Amino acid sequence: MTVFIVLDRSAIAPAAAAASGASDPDKDSIMNTQHVSFAMGPDGRMEMKVARYLDTFPFKYYVVLRDIHGLPAVLAETLRQYYSLVG
Template identity: 75%
Template sequence: MELRIMTVFIVLDRSALAASTAATVGDDVVAAPVDPEKDSIMNTQHVSFVKGPDGKMEMRVERYLDTFPFKFYVVLRDIHGLPAVLAETLRQYFSLVGGE
């Protein structure tokens, strides 16, 4: 029997975390301003410079998750959904391993 290993990277989306995070200043609790669309990892962009066909450097803007270094990842917006996400991930893993 061959041992198969799969690593799944779990990303806690910043917009969901920031919404529940508050800073304490003295005796006051100050909530951090959050724009869910702007602060989400789903909308984060990565900028790189590459040589174009004419040899000049060109700026390329890509979504960060399009160049994410992990093959398997889950973007989790609600930490309370973690047990269900882990269960589904294990189900898919055993489905992959059992299908070969």
């Protein structure tokens, strides 16, 4: 099993965010990112569909990590959940 760990953009330290010009850290969060696709509609016209990026994320198992200092706890909890499913 592979678990993909996503370090969220809003996890940047406030000083670093201010230096990069980010006014609202949640604005750049992966939780708010949207994916746009175009598909042929029933009437033959192209239709635009907007979906949350994480709804179409290519990995089945992933963890969104907002605070890098919480990485050890997140890894420990992920392993605990894995072994409870397997064993």
